[in-house]
Amino acid sequence: MRNERLREAIRASGLAITELGGAVGVNGKTAQRWVYEGRTPRRKTADRVSRRLGVPVDWLWPTITGPDAGPDNQPRDFVRLYAHRGEAPRQLWHELMRGAKSSIDILCVTGLFLAEDNPSVDDLLARKAEDGVPIRLAMAHPASPALRRRAAEQRLVGALAARARAAISYFEPIGAIPGAQLRTHSLTAYSSIFRFDDDLLLNQHLFGVQNFLSPLMHLRRETEGGLFDLVTDAFDRFWVATMPIGPD
CATH class of the missing domain: 1.10.260.40 (lambda repressor-like DNA-binding domains)
Structure with missing residues (x-):
């Protein structure tokens, strides 16, 4: 092969x-x-x-072994850790999204980097939704206090709200497709979550550090009630507090 x-x-x-x-x-x-x-x-x-x-x-070579293999005491759901989100291959995002057949869940601040790194991501998500894959996409409300606070902490005052508005405009057509839901949130997002079936990318948020420089963890569901389920349960709790897209 x-x-x-x-x-x-x-x-x-x-x-x-x-x-x-x-x-x-x-x-x-x-x-x-x-x-x-x-x-x-x-x-x-x-x-x-x-x-x-x-x-x-x-x-x-995903099955390769050798001196750099992970220690035996790592969680079974753990695939690998990238020191910075920007180090993860662009193909990884596209491959996981393209392969999703049962669910796509995204919780982020703006998520605009998805479009910047993969310009056809809107078409890909639209095709997934049209094929019957449920999609839940939650991003920060541009006027939320939590976003303003994060912008100040990252020294991105004004810029982060503009990116949030641009992201909503970019992804909004996907929310009109049956089975796809696009919502905003006003809570503090302690991490960004990108789930594609049984694979998940967790972008941790660090104070004063932009998200592309923060760590990214790749998880794959191998155990019941393990690390993967811990993160997806957090997504579900967060989703309850999100709001459908509407006028500011």
Whole structure:
């Protein structure tokens, strides 16, 4: 089976597959086998590929093992931690969203980065809604005290409210599709939650730090009542306090 993630990362880097081989110390045919036959390199070679392409090694080869594998005492629902949200591959967001078949839940401050990083995300969400995938999308109300407070803490006075208004305008058409709900919130969002079926991305919020610089945790539901369920239960409690989109 072809490794589409690796092929896409090589293309994005501007290299040819055979050039990547030379750059990491193997011949071109070996690199071609990684892509077209789905073979997995040795861990040290995989780490060199990861550094050369600027993409996490376990994104390119999810089943890879070696010295960088997580400790045994990690929660079973834990997939990986990105020190900054901006370090997560753009393809990850698109792949999880595209693969969702039963639910898409998003709780964020503005969520505008989704459109900035993947310009066709509105069309993708619309298609998902039209295909019958329930969507719940909650973002901060532009005039809420919580948003004003966060803007002051991040030194984004005025800018954050403008982004919130832009996000509502961008995503509002999706809320008109049956099965999709678009709402605003006026509560303090202690983290942003992006759930796609049994995968979830949790963007933690830090005082005075913009969200793209804050940590992002990838969770996958493997246990009943585990870390994944803890976060989704919090989403459900938050959703109850949200408000349908309406006049300011």
